[in-house]
Amino acid sequence: MTISGDAIRDELGHYLSRLWRYALVLSHRRDVADDLVQATCLRALERAAQFTPGSHLDRWLFSILHSIWLNEVRAQHLRQGQGCMAAEELGDADNGEQPVWLHEVMRRVSRLPTAQRNALFLVYVEGLSYREAAKVLAVPIGTVMSRLAAARLALADDRPLANDGPHRKERHPAPLPPARR
Template identity: 65%
Template sequence: MLSHHRDTADDLVQATCLRALERAAQFSPGTRLDHWLFSILHSIWLNEVRSRRVREGQGFVEAAEALIFDGAATTETHILAMQVMDHVHALPEAQRSVVFLCYVEGLSYREVADVLDIPIGTVMSRLAAARARIAEATAPRLPTFSRGGAQ
């Protein structure tokens, strides 16, 4: 779910359906309807995110506010998930979109390329860059010691 909130997701789906009905003539018969609808949804979502940033003067909602757990999750899982979401939200928008489409929505690389209208190589490149950034951000930091020893 791109929005992390059911009400927002419902509004997003409704706006997608409305736009699809308004632009039904633009659908190419013989192509996948779900890809066409998801590209409309993605476009509406990006426009909403951009306008929200302008209105509020800030970026995405904090991961702590966006993640909702059912109470059965352990504290460690909650903390880890918040940290991962913080790192994902810190990615550049192009990388973040590909990560969400692949890992959250479960689309294949080809499907992501079709939805975003980019080459499949760009999808793979953005995913590799996103994974590298997250790995670097989450890598354990080893303490540094001076050569002079303890004093």
């Protein structure tokens, strides 16, 4: 049994903000995120017959978006860091009303290697299981686990958040909520 493009179209609106957030995590640019989401929606509608009814539409859409991003990166031969947005710019939509610590967290996460940042976003922000994140990223589950562990260590080893006291030299993973496997 297949699903129609109309059925996909009816559901797309529910996922646009989540897709856009992931596109922003990947691209660091709002205009590119807009384009990625638009291309994702178009591809999802064109390939609606490939969606397996009963599976998670959001995971399928994330996979499409990630694939489009990788294709764009390969096609344009982007240099590492090209087009990155400063962490301070990410909060512009809130007119600076976000707490200082939030900007610091965003700055720290933005400094993570792309692979770690993407795994962190999918598991801890979007709530995907390790297995689901591995499928979206097209890597083995162990790779996702390794990237998350490295990201936690890097975040824990960074300078303390504002007014948190002196920098600890101990290496403890940053406290993140447990993820589903």
